[in-house]
Amino acid sequence: VATISDQRCDVDFIDSLYKAGMNVVRLNSAHMNEEGFTRVINNTRSVSNRIAILMDTKGPEVRTT
Numbered sequence: 357v358a359t360i361s362d363q364r365c366d367v368d369f370i371d372s373l374y375k376a377g378m379n380v381v382r383l384n385s386a387h388m389n390e391e392g393f394t395r396v397i398n399n400t401r402s403v404s405n406r407i408a409i410l411m412d413t414k415g416p417e418v419r420t421t
Contacts, residue, residue, distance in 0.1 A: 357382055360400070362392030371403045382414065383408055386414040 357380040358373050370381070381400050383393055393411075400407050 359384055360396050362388050362395050365396045365399050367399050367402055370399055370407075374403050374407060379407055380414055382410045384412050386412075388391050 358378045359382040360370065364385075371373060378384065384416075385393075388396075397409060400409065
């Protein structure tokens with residue numbers, strides 16, 4: 357499982373992770389918008405449709421800082 361940011365999601369990078377054994381891309385919804393999700397998903401699918409997509413949805417939280 358690799359958490360991929362929309363800031364670092366080029367096809368070559370995702371392909372290198374896939375070749376190293378990554379088979380799940382995790383998307384952190386607390387730090388991305390719809391455009392970012394679309395970019396990561398499209399680039400992931402261009403590498404392989406066998407990579408699972410895991411979306412971590414933002415839930416209740418407590419922040420002290």
